[in-house]
Amino acid sequence: MNVQSILSQFGIYAGTYVFCVISGFVPVVNAELFLIIVSSTISKELFFPVLILAAAGQMTAKSIMFLGGKGIIKISTQKYQGKIEQVHRKLAEWKSKTDIFIFLSAFTGFPPFYIVALAAGTVKINFLRFFIAGLAGRFLRFGLAMLFPQLFKEYIL
Numbered sequence: 001m002n003v004q005s006i007l008s009q010f011g012i013y014a015g016t017y018v019f020c021v022i023s024g025f026v027p028v029v030n031a032e033l034f035l036i037i038v039s040s041t042i043s044k045e046l047f048f049p050v051l052i053l054a055a056a057g058q059m060t061a062k063s064i065m066f067l068g069g070k071g072i073i074k075i076s077t078q079k080y081q082g083k084i085e086q087v088h089r090k091l092a093e094w095k096s097k098t099d100i101f102i103f104l105s106a107f108t109g110f111p112p113f114y115i116v117a118l119a120a121g122t123v124k125i126n127f128l129r130f131f132i133a134g135l136a137g138r139f140l141r142f143g144l145a146m147l148f149p150q151l152f153k154e155y156i157l
Helices: 003-025 031-039 044-070 078-108 113-122 127-156
Strands: none
Touching (some): 003 031, 003 044, 031 044, 044 113, 078 127, 113 127
């Protein structure tokens, strides 16, 4: 996916949201790389609106995956069944700290947030708690990715 073509077709706001929704479903589509490129070209004033749209786009995709894990939306989980079972065990170990587990997955990518979203739905974790913890993790993850180009621009220009 070409960053420039997405931004010229959709604009900075819709392009960021659309790209991050896609990257939420397709793990090889890298939202962080996209955001680093975008951040290197935008002004400080656009930083937070783009960051918010990026996190919202990712959480749109992860929410659909959560609902797929719950069985509300039909998503095939067969390919990831072994990994989902591993995350189930981790969630059971964390018991009352599942919010922290979800946040850490969303922030660090370990275990992959893709799998955690599916597993969280299958073990009937509260959707709002999943969404808030995931959004906070993605917001910080993407914010850090976007921060470095902004700092670099400020010291160079």
